[in-house]
Amino acid sequence: xxxxxxxxxxxxxxxxxxxxxxxxxxxxxxxxxxxxxxxxxxxxxxxxxxxxxxxxxxxxxxxxxxxxxxxxxxxxxxxxxxxxxxxxxxxxxxxxxxxxxxxxxxxxxxxxxxxxxxxxxxxxxxxxxxxxxxxxxxxxxxxxxxxxxxxxxxxxxxxxxxxxxxxxxxxxxxxxxxxxxxxxxxxxxxxxxxxxxxxxxxxxxxxxxxxxxxxxxxxxxxxxxxxxxxxxxxxxxxxxxxxxxxxxxxxxxxxxxxxxxxxxxxxxxxxxxxxxxxxxxxxxxxxxxxxxxxxxxxxxxxxxxxxxxxxxxxxxxxxxxxxxxxxxxxxxxxxxxxxxxxxxxxxx
Amino acid sequence: xxxxxxxxxxxxxxxxxxxxxxxxxxxxxxxxxxxxxxxxxxxxxxxxxxxxxxxxxxxxxxxxxxxxxxxxxxxxxxxxxx
Numbered sequence: 001x002x003x004x005x006x007x008x009x010x011x012x013x014x015x016x017x018x019x020x021x022x023x024x025x026x027x028x029x030x031x032x033x034x035x036x037x038x039x040x041x042x043x044x045x046x047x048x049x050x051x052x053x054x055x056x057x058x059x060x061x062x063x064x065x066x067x068x069x070x071x072x073x074x075x076x077x078x079x080x081x082x083x084x085x086x087x088x089x090x091x092x093x094x095x096x097x098x099x100x101x102x103x104x105x106x107x108x109x110x111x112x113x114x115x116x117x118x119x120x121x122x123x124x125x126x127x128x129x130x131x132x133x134x135x136x137x138x139x140x141x142x143x144x145x146x147x148x149x150x151x152x153x154x155x156x157x158x159x160x161x162x163x164x165x166x167x168x169x170x171x172x173x174x175x176x177x178x179x180x181x182x183x184x185x186x187x188x189x190x191x192x193x194x195x196x197x198x199x200x201x202x203x204x205x206x207x208x209x210x211x212x213x214x215x216x217x218x219x220x221x222x223x224x225x226x227x228x229x230x231x232x233x234x235x236x237x238x239x240x241x242x243x244x245x246x247x248x249x250x251x252x253x254x255x256x257x258x259x260x261x262x263x264x265x266x267x268x269x270x271x272x273x274x275x276x277x278x279x280x281x282x283x284x285x286x287x288x289x290x291x292x293x294x295x296x297x298x299x300x301x302x303x304x305x306x307x308x309x310x311x312x313x314x315x316x317x318x319x320x321x322x323x324x325x326x327x328x329x330x331x332x333x334x335x336x337x338x339x340x341x342x343x344x345x346x347x348x
Numbered sequence: 349x350x351x352x353x354x355x356x357x358x359x360x361x362x363x364x365x366x367x368x369x370x371x372x373x374x375x376x377x378x379x380x381x382x383x384x385x386x387x388x389x390x391x392x393x394x395x396x397x398x399x400x401x402x403x404x405x406x407x408x409x410x411x412x413x414x415x416x417x418x419x420x421x422x423x424x425x426x427x428x429x430x
Contacts, residue, residue: 206368227368243368244367245367245368
């Protein structure tokens with residue numbers, strides 16, 4: 001019997017040195033054994049590399065930035081849907097998720113599925129709200145505070161000691177060792193990502209990450225822990241290894257069962273010398289390194305699609321430990337006409 | 349005393365800790381000691397075995413093995429004395 005063919009739109013096509021998750025998600029979908037896919041790319045910029053990678057995406061469309069508002073985004077998606085008949089959208093950028101959550105019902109009405117956390121969970125896990133989140137779900141988190149004015153850096157209180165991190169609302173984090181550095185980073189980060197800016201106590205230790213998938217009912221459908229082996233100057237993993245660490249899996253199960261998390265996610269954790277894990281951040285979407293999880297035996301994008309389609313899915317119970325991913329960069333040479341077509345017509 | 353049960357020891361003398369993702373390269377004697385620890389041999393047995401296999405005086409061997417075990421402990425590869 002022929003497999004069902006699904007048309008799935010994927011964003012996060014900026015496969016740069018701090019890559020979006022799109023390419024890894026698409027590779028997972030292309031390797032899915034339970035369905036065939038036609039992939040539609042959603043791109044914000046004309047030079048997002050994945051637009052031009054051969055045989056990765058069937059058609060890419062330019063979509064408006066979140067600042068344009070959800071009405072404009074919905075109109076654009078409807079226009080694409082009329083041509084492509086989308087079954088599902090997998091948004092992969094932190095900054096766009098809120099817009100897609102707001103459109104969940106409207107998209108569902110026209111037959112487009114998504115599998116996203118609900119807005120309440122999305123908000124409460126935000127780094128701005130992390131201390132409350134930790135308290136509510138009994139998860140250790142470092143002291144952090146959202147601020148909107150630079151002078152607040154001088155009134156942080158006893159919970160904070162140098163060094164601490166200055167984090168952007170969506171991306172970027174800098175370590176500040178002095179108040180002058182902190183003010184400098186506050187200005188830099190707020191200019192780029194807006195307010196508030198998050199101050200987070202620096203926790204010494206080794207960083208670990210987990211990517212996983214919750215079914216929205218409290219069940220862990222997939223979870224693979226990883227340690228970065230090679231880190232870029234932006235703090236991104238350029239190589240990493242899958243781990244067998246029961247404590248990380250327990251913590252992940254706890255997070256999912258307590259929050260009834262729906263969708264893909266990444267936990268960023270710091271293990272201290274006392275062997276305690278502190279949760280630094282929860283990214284509410286699949287991370288770019290998800291291809292390691294796929295290579296270790298858990299195809300998170302495939303399972304996410306099957307959950308969204310309402311299929312009965314069994315949770316993954318195992319994965320290969322000691323699998324290593326190593327990223328690489330690869331120059332493509334394309335014709336100017338391809339770039340021009342996407343820039344001007346917004347489709348390739 | 350025993351090496352953490354999930355530690356993988358490969359034939360080239362690499363110890364891999366799957367819960368931290370760290371790998372350590374040890375020399376052939378170190379790999380042999382690690383193997384014996386994995387078999388849950390007592391320190392006395394390990395010292396006797398190594399002494400049978402290598403030309404070394406007991407005093408030097410005891411000192412070297414104590415150093416090696418401390419290194420394993422420092423890197424969370426070994427469980428504490430029971």
